Amino acid sequence: MKIAIIGSNGQLGYDLRRILSSQQIPPMAGSTQVASLPSAERRQIIPLTHQDIEIANTEMVNNILGEIRPNIVINTAAYHRVEDCEIEYNKAFTVNAIGARNLAQTCQRFGATLVHISTDYVFDGKKGEPYVEEDVPNPLNTYGVTKLAGEYFVKNYCEKHLIVRTAGLYGIMGSRAKGGSFIDTMLNLAQERSELMVVDDQIVSPSYTLDVAKRIEELLAVQKSCSERSESNGVFHVANSGQCSWYDFASKIFEVAGLKVNIKRTSQEELRSKIKRPRYSALGSSRIQPLGLEPLRPWQEALAAYVAERKTALKTI
Numbered sequence: 102m103k104i105a106i107i108g109s110n111g112q113l114g115y116d117l118r119r120i121l122s123s124q125q126i127p128p129m130a131g132s133t134q135v136a137s138l139p140s141a142e143r144r145q146i147i148p149l150t151h152q153d154i155e156i157a158n159t160e161m162v163n164n165i166l167g168e169i170r171p172n173i174v175i176n177t178a179a180y181h182r183v184e185d186c187e188i189e190y191n192k193a194f195t196v197n198a199i200g201a202r203n204l205a206q207t208c209q210r211f212g213a214t215l216v217h218i219s220t221d222y223v224f225d226g227k228k229g230e231p232y233v234e235e236d237v238p239n240p241l242n243t244y245g246v247t248k249l250a251g252e253y254f255v256k257n258y259c260e261k262h263l264i265v266r267t268a269g270l271y272g273i274m275g276s277r278a279k280g281g282s283f284i285d286t287m288l289n290l291a292q293e294r295s296e297l298m299v300v301d302d303q304i305v306s307p308s309y310t311l312d313v314a315k316r317i318e319e320l321l322a323v324q325k326s327c328s329e330r331s332e333s334n335g336v337f338h339v340a341n342s343g344q345c346s347w348y349d350f351a352s353k354i355f356e357v358a359g360l361k362v363n364i365k366r367t368s369q370e371e372l373r374s375k376i377k378r379p380r381y382s383a384l385g386s387s388r389i390q391p392l393g394l395e396p397l398r399p400w401q402e403a404l405a406a407y408v409a410e411r412k413t414a415l416k417t418i
């Protein structure tokens with residue numbers, strides 16, 4: 102089985118490579134092991150970076166995937182600096198929507214499954230409790246609109262697909278587009294400043310890319326074994342359990358890292374942010390349990406595991 106990972110040197114792409122090419126990492130606590138994909142030795146992982154493929158280029162997508170003929174394509178690529186998307190809206194649409202369309206059409210042509218990564222920013226935040234897959238999206242900014250358009254292209258152009266909405270990602274590689282994760286930013290700022298201001302009016306589900314990657318592997322395994330495709334196809338919300346504000350998250354980061362930092366609450370209004378963001382975008386799932394999967398571990402546990410991994414990685418890199 103051939104699995105192509107697009108954006109393979111990105112934050113999530115890196116952990117997808119680790120998870121899908123290894124069986125050394127045990128299943129997550131609380132997760133029932135369900136029917137599996139072929140063993141790691143029988144999976145061929147094809148990592149594709151931006152240098153290898155430009156998803157906005159229809160011909161290139163067709164040629165490269167036509168040569169590889171993967172059974173599964175996982176697309177982590179996106180134009181996702183939210184502020185820049187407002188200014189460069191053409192580029193945002195070209196990558197996030199047309200790019201997804203190119204992949205969807207090509208996967209359909211070759212009979213491949215497309216796993217497309219999307220975002221909690223497709224929601225407007227008015228619900229005030231965790232969004233599940235059935236909730237109606239209503240994005241507030243260009244990034245969210247273009248990602249939602251990408252979802253529709255995938256849904257309508259590629260029969261076998263998974264649209265994985267995730268949120269507040271952090272991982273050992275850090276986001277390439279954003280120059281690191283929120284955790285990196287907080288830990289770096291803590292060394293430079295005596296006082297930090299962090300927004301307290303945006304509630305999210307921070308998620309560890311290693312957990313998200315593992316869940317994607319599980320969803321693909323379920324899809325392979327499910328006779329009824331509608332149960333395992335379509336949109337899935339994949340985020341660590343629970344919710345917190347960015348202020349709460351920053352406080353916990355410093356606590357887990359053993360740092361004393363003077364941290365103050367602020368709001369989007371006080372920071373005079375010109376971009377509309379959902380005030381509440383925590384993700385829940387109504388589709389995971391019927392497939393025999395448990396919710397991902399709470400964000401506090403995932404954060405502690407990440408900080409421990411980060412310490413080891415910094416020692417070894």
Ligand SMILES: NC(=O)c1ccc[n+]([C@@H]2O[C@H](COP(=O)([O-])OP(=O)(O)OC[C@H]3O[C@@H](n4cnc5c(N)ncnc54)[C@H](OP(=O)(O)O)[C@@H]3O)[C@@H](O)[C@H]2O)c1
Pocket residue numbers: 107108109110111112113114150151152154155156157176177178179180181196200218219220221267268269270271275276277278279
């Ligand atoms: N980060 C978050 O907090 C967050 C939250 C919710 C959802 N998401 C979604 O999660 C996905 C992965 O995020 P991430 O944090 O792993 O991103 P990332 O670290 O920035 O990685 C994205 C990868 O995609 C590549 N790429 C970008 N544009 C491309 C294009 N046009 N064609 C081909 N490759 C391209 C990048 O390469 P270059 O860097 O070389 O361009 C990079 O390797 C994205 O779809 C994003 O919308 C992210």
